[in-house]
Amino acid sequence: MKNSTLPTRLLLPVAxxxxxxxxxxxxxxxxxxxxxxxxxxxxxxxxxxxxxxxADPAVWPKRLAVRTGLSSWARAQVDPARPIMGMIVPAVGxxxxxxxxxxxxxxxxxxxxxxxxxxxxxxTGGSAWRDYTVVGEGPGSYLFVTSDDPYATDVWDGPxxxxxxxxxxxxxxxxxxxxxxxxxxxxxxxxxxxxxxxTPADSRRLLLxxxxxxxxxxxxxxxxxxxxxxPGMFGTPQPIVQQFVGELRANGYAVLRALAxxxxxxxQVTFGIVESADLKPQxxxxxxxxxxxxxxxAYAVQAALLHTRDTNPALREVPVTLVGxxxxxxxxxxxxxxxxxxxxxxxxxxxxxxxxxxALESNYKDMIDALHFVWFPTRPARPEPKPRSDGRTxxxxxxxxxxxxxxxxxxxxxxxxxHQAAPLDSVSTGTxxxxxxxxxxLAEGDKAVPYAxxxxxxxxxxxxxxxxxxxGHETLFLFLPGSFGKLIGWIDNATAQAARxxxx
Numbered sequence: 001m002k003n004s005t006l007p008t009r010l011l012l013p014v015a016x017x018x019x020x021x022x023x024x025x026x027x028x029x030x031x032x033x034x035x036x037x038x039x040x041x042x043x044x045x046x047x048x049x050x051x052x053x054x055a056d057p058a059v060w061p062k063r064l065a066v067r068t069g070l071s072s073w074a075r076a077q078v079d080p081a082r083p084i085m086g087m088i089v090p091a092v093g094x095x096x097x098x099x100x101x102x103x104x105x106x107x108x109x110x111x112x113x114x115x116x117x118x119x120x121x122x123x124t125g126g127s128a129w130r131d132y133t134v135v136g137e138g139p140g141s142y143l144f145v146t147s148d149d150p151y152a153t154d155v156w157d158g159p160x161x162x163x164x165x166x167x168x169x170x171x172x173x174x175x176x177x178x179x180x181x182x183x184x185x186x187x188x189x190x191x192x193x194x195x196x197x198x199t200p201a202d203s204r205r206l207l208l209x210x211x212x213x214x215x216x217x218x219x220x221x222x223x224x225x226x227x228x229x230x231p232g233m234f235g236t237p238q239p240i241v242q243q244f245v246g247e248l249r250a251n252g253y254a255v256l257r258a259l260a261x262x263x264x265x266x267x268q269v270t271f272g273i274v275e276s277a278d279l280k281p282q283x284x285x286x287x288x289x290x291x292x293x294x295x296x297x298a299y300a301v302q303a304a305l306l307h308t309r310d311t312n313p314a315l316r317e318v319p320v321t322l323v324g325x326x327x328x329x330x331x332x333x334x335x336x337x338x339x340x341x342x343x344x345x346x347x348x349x350x351x352x353x354x355x356x357x358x359a360l361e362s363n364y365k366d367m368i369d370a371l372h373f374v375w376f377p378t379r380p381a382r383p384e385p386k387p388r389s390d391g392r393t394x395x396x397x398x399x400x401x402x403x404x405x406x407x408x409x410x411x412x413x414x415x416x417x418x419h420q421a422a423p424l425d426s427v428s429t430g431t432x433x434x435x436x437x438x439x440x441x442l443a444e445g446d447k448a449v450p451y452a453x454x455x456x457x458x459x460x461x462x463x464x465x466x467x468x469x470x471x472g473h474e475t476l477f478l479f480l481p482g483s484f485g486k487l488i489g490w491i492d493n494a495t496a497q498a499a500r501x502x503x504x
Contacts, residue, residue: 034463053423054337064172066122074310085299086171098143140268160245163214169300175205211262211300216255223254225495230328235260262296270372283417297331298338319498321345337432345437345494352453375406430460438464448473
């Protein structure tokens with residue numbers, strides 16, 4: 001099964017630049033935090049039953065139990081209520097996005113076999129003796145592989161400078177009957193092979209997921225802080241991210257960079273929503289899918305941050321700032337909710353609240369091509385059609401027909417039911433931002449992550465500091481390098497506050 005890693009997705013950076021030229025220049029206006037905002041506003045968090053549900057460990061999806069390989073120091077840092085949900089393994093650079101060519105897909109398959117063996121040999125628990133069928137990432141997933149040429153140009157180098165290491169986080173979860181599409185690998189007796197036509201009856205089916213990271217150290221001297229950088233979809237906008245990493249390193253920061261979202265974050269899935277049926281289980285299915293995707297982002301950062309501190313003792317005590325861009329900013333609240341106390345500040349650039357509504361409203365939804373909704377609204381009953389003169393059976397009056405859009409009433413009810421079933425959506429986890437110093441940067445004409453959704457998240461976060469930029473999503477990022485000094489200045493202040501000993 002090929003991963004649809006492009007070709008249209010390669011057009012995203014081009015579309016960003018072209019659209020920016022048409023949407024006006026990005027003038028930034030600074031809006032300071034509301035008087036009651038900030039860390040002192042924790043007690044003022046919204047009282048809606050939809051918020052703060054992320055604090056309950058039971059709402060976080062389970063993963064296959066494996067030995068993490070972390071040191072005793074690192075294991076001592078883990079809250080038993082928030083265990084590490086996977087494992088970290090080294091990755092060999094230079095890395096490149098997996099293409100659709102046959103040689104590229106053969107490389108994907110080889111690395112899949114190696115990763116399955118690595119994970120299965122570390123599994124723990126009473127069922128460790130059982131055979132497993134591990135399902136690799138399906139269509140739409142975004143994967144990285146090691147370049148065949150060790151001397152090839154490293155796309156993660158350039159203005160950012162060369163990473164000191166690459167590694168990946170891997171996890172596995174039970175495969176639902178309707179959701180397991182991808183290469184299948186059977187793991188039996190410490191060996192991984194292509195799945196036989198008949199899967200062993202006692203085999204447990206698991207979905208494998210992977211997230212790749214690069215670590216950069218400061219250009220000179222010890223690090224004064226650690227930046228966890230979550231980019232937009234498919235690692236975009238890569239040139240802007242590269243420049244920002246370089247500027248952060250020049251200003252004394254180490255950078256832990258996710259190369260993209262977890263591999264299945266953009267896996268293609270289609271939901272058929274039928275109004276005449278019970279909407280609740282349908283909304284719960286969508287919520288379960290989006291919850292798993294957001295949780296995987298949080299699990300990956302949790303493990304990667306701990307691994308980075310474990311293997312770099314000089315970074316164990318420095319303050320941590322999370323920087324999210326676009327899709328990375330959307331999941332940032334959920335990442336912070338999983339890591340209370342580990343992140344001291346957050347910068348959210350073009351982020352927003354409500355994964356479902358952004359997926360429905362974004363003008364990037366067709367380009368990203370991950371979530372598809374087919375709506376079957378209820379229609380007034382029609383009289384039975386008359387028999388046809390040619391003897392052919394006429395269409396049934398009760399036949400369901402799909403519409404591009406649901407009725408406003410159907411959509412409103414569906415979104416309400418989704419919110420009730422999605423405790424890790426930023427509608428809920430946005431309150432986690434009240435625990436850290438936060439800065440928002442929003443574009444007033446944003447249609448990729450609609451501006452109204454950004455304001456919604458900013459309000460849930462307690463109305464912290466904010467830059468408003470004229471123009472759209474593309475304008476914001478095209479002119480973002482001009483704001484690097486302001487952003488790094490804000491991060492410097494937040495870092496200094498976090499490093500300052502608390503008053504006794």
